[in-house]
Amino acid sequence: MRAAQFRSWVLLTLSALQTASAQTKYEVQTPPLDTDWTYEVGTDPWPEHPRPQLRRDAWQSLNGVWTWSAAKSNDDLNNPPGAGPLDHEVLVPSCIESGLSGLQVLDVNHMWYETNFEVPKSWDSQKVLLHFEAVDYRSTVIINGAKKDTHRGGYSRITLDVTEDVRLNGTNRMLVFVHDPTDTEVIPVGKQTVRPSHIFYRPCSGIWQQVWLEAVPADHIERLDVASNADGEVTVNIVSSSGDGADVQVTVVDQNGNEVATHSGSADKQFTFNVDGVSPWWPDSPTLYNLTVTLGDDEVASYTGFRTISKSEVEGVTRHLLNGEFVFQFGTLDQGYWPDGLHTPPNLEAMVYDLKVLKDFGFNMVRKHIKVEPDLFYEACDRLGLMVIQDMPSTRPDAQPNAEEHAEFRRQLEIMVNEHKSYPSIVSWTIYNEGWGQLDDGQPEEELTKVVRELDPTRLINSVSGWDDHGFGDYHDNHNYAHPQCGTPFYSRPKTPYDPERIGIAGEYGGIGHNVSIEHLWNVKEAIDTIPETYEINEDLESYNYRAMVLFRDLREQTERFACSGAVYTQTTDVEGEVNGLLTYDRRVMRPDLKQWQDDIQSLYEAAASRGGRPVSKGRKY
Template sequence: MTANNTTYERTEYPRPQYVRESWSNLNGNWKFAFDDQNRGESENWYAQPSFSTDIKVPFTYETKASGIGEEKFHPYIWYKRDFDIPEKEKDKRVLLRFQASDYLTKVWINGSFIGEHAGGNAAFSFDITNAVNITEKNELVVKVEDSNSCFQPRGKQRWMDENFGCWYVQNTGIWQTVWLEFVHTRSIDNVKVTPNIDHNSVAFEYKLNGEIDDSYRIDTKITFNGQLVKKVSITPTRANANMEVELLSEMHEWKVMLWSPEQPNLYDVEYRLLKNDEVVDEVTSYFGMRKVSTKDGQVLLNNRPIYQKLLLDQGYWTETMLTPPSDEAMLEDIDKTMAMGFNGVRKHQKIEDDRFLYWCDKKGLLVWSEMAATYEFSDEAVENFTKQWLEVMQQNYNHPCIITWVPFNESWGIPNILTDKKQQAFTESIYYLSKAIDSERPVIVNDGWEHTISDIIALHDYEEVGKIFYDRYKDKDNILGNKIPHNNQKYAFANGYEYKGQPVILTEYGGIAFNEGNGWGYGNQVDSEEEFLNRYKDITDAIKDIPYISGYCYTQTTDVQQEINGLLNEDRTPKIDMEKIKKINDA
């Protein structure tokens, strides 16, 4: 399919932080059908699919790149394609992997139901070994169910018929790569990697598949720039094994190579599972040695204060919407962000493609990982959110670029958190649950305002005039003592909570739009580059002049549909000379 003479293909390896050689990409042309009356299951569409429409996966039907481009919401949709098992893989187990599909995904192989997964943000997989024919063509049928429910994590997807405010066209169905992976009966399911720069070591937590006895061992080989650092082995006694490895090496005068935006050093690592010295599974990966902590009102990276200059990044493209169109498109966003003098992004209401995070790891761009919000509070919303947030954290834990977790934003899904004890308790439970999975990174509870317990106090304020902003914020106790609403509307803390010395970062400001007649930004629109730069400099300098504010996040990287306050147009052409933005950020 083509859109504006551009053909979109997603052929890259989808999970670059955990690579096996044995895989098959299932992206490309599939058959497709709408099922608005939800007749498909009762009529056995999974057994006798006859879908007449073509769609290009992994682009949702709402996008031009899919070949359909229909923005009307359809709650039930079906996909179908055939696949073969390569000859060299026929003695292995077959895993069907989805990097992301929104929202409830059901899978059939050759007419047999395999399983289902709820959630639109995390990767998931099914073992389809017993359902496939190894000598014949196989039929894969997928049904995806979505809804306009505000109890499901939906991020910036609208739940009404038309776009409104800062909510955009919905994202329905498969929107990241679908692929097959071929593994032995016993394999390394995943490895959780935790760096410890204070002890010059890295911890590995291995999770294994299949029955393991003392004839198995795991070899772990760590290299840096091709030079061997350490090679260690462990004999697992069950399906899990843990090991800590000291990384001190004479290969460099610093002994251990740390990861930072200035020097995004990455160690390569190779995991091998062996039975009686015969390799049965092999995976390549990488990790970064870095530490994120807070102290005395500052965020520290590798035990040194870091002033964060972030861009709010929603990750939308004109013809592919939430799905990045290519590696090159992701790299363009990263390179232009850095060229404008920003050292990170706050990935807003979106769990981004794993390859985007890979390139941030490689290039040294900091990432705040923010969960897609629900918009109403209920037991169902609590259950949906909690399960899916855990999946996201576990999936992306190993990326060194991620330095902050953001489960909640602007009281979305917890609208009465200022006074409601149940909603406050929910945010506390997510905070402590997040810390149980990851004690290393800061967790922000309710980015924007009305914080409960939070490692960083993240405030939103779209004030246009630098002097007004400075006068409002210069008295720290007024803002952080809940004496005045920090943005003339909202208080920094929910009732019953107080400031305890955390770092303070202004995580949304600016949002300046040009007066172009369509769409909106924050505050008055500007008519020229000069007017834009004067306002940008005025408010940014005012933020920098507040001594207790230790960073900022400008809204935003690009225009998104009706929201036209990006530094770049939606096609990624700059609105303002990028070097002039960089000069202000670097001052």
């Protein structure tokens, strides 16, 4: 389908969706580009338990085919739809702008969702919790006519106690009203825009992560924070529903199924204990330990990895340390976009595929770029051995937040840290990217660095990735694509001078592009027209791999001569009009010469080892 035809089809589809009187049945809509997983999703998507670090046996997925209709404004919330299904079937979870949703509509920012569900009768003595892993952006849930609180934030969880609202002896009707302002408000939005251009992409609106029910005792664990150091010290914070400091017990089981520690403590108050003889978590040996935590009648399963993140001087250079050793961090800018699902990967296999590709190259890190993924993403990084630099989704780069908007950014930043700080693979938090939503005087940057440090003292903080750096946080981070500058006494932007007191990294570099045939491109004319804006275009893969070799040489020499401690290559895959991925957007073409890149990546680790870094052996995929 040509781009112009596709655009006309989308507009006609939108008109039909807004005026149709008969219900439209669900089927995958043909996206501008598909993947090998597009037509394998089916109507029972994402059956996996969504919370790998807080699992109970009594749970029920609500994913699948719901019904949907467009709304006109926020006033529609006061006039919910009457009985019966809505106009169109939709797949949950998905972005309504995606082919997988069954809608693929653009420019709808108010909408209704509807589904019916039953609650197991065996839950009659339990509390019933309703979870939404993420809804973009503002959502209100109505259960059997009872309106619940409105939630703000497109990347954070929603948990509602619906015990008094549901029936155990019949069908329950749920309505969800969603408003996604995208470009019309200054909110954490990442790279979403209703008018895509080059590095800004099609938005994701609606219920884009899993929905599920859970049965819990009246007094139960609401939050479980675990931080485990390489020396065996475990710090636990358990937030209970009652808040009365009830007794809790934590049991640690090693990878062979042996119980290695048991400790009793109190909920709602942080406590620590030690486990002897632990195997630390490393990228080349990502050892994890299972946990069982009990509070009264409540029992949850979780896991942890023993590792310590710190910074110190190594041979006169400020370095980030993993388990007390300097490990060169090398990974990709990973945006987590999919041509068929946009923010929502087609399935777990597809999401993990990208990570396995990176691991096969020899990357030991991934920068999750201004998007927050499903928890299963971080579990996969924990198990594969990929360190994660986690970005806070930014506000629009062309807007300066006012005091209220800054406060909301801070609130959502705190939520992101609290929801993910138990995943051992996450090694640092990034607050701002390239000045987007950042004030010029640096005061919010200083404030937010202190906020994150207090919430999570176990990790490092990259206050500013790219530029407009006022000296806060643990990193000096330079972005320069075709000529990497990493911990060097030379730099290209006047606001990012070399700072030997902080860790030198290249937070983004590379970006070398290579165009491909139309069957591997996002077939939207506006995106194709921006391909020449890619940082560098190579005519063929021979020149592409030559240029990569040159960039590796530059980075390696800066590691050997100066203070380069890590780098982020841009990027894992193409996205819409960007053609600078290791993989094309459909994941069907790999550009790099795998053996050449493996050798060059290994040479970076060896260069770091020559400057006091952790010794490496040939072939180690860390």
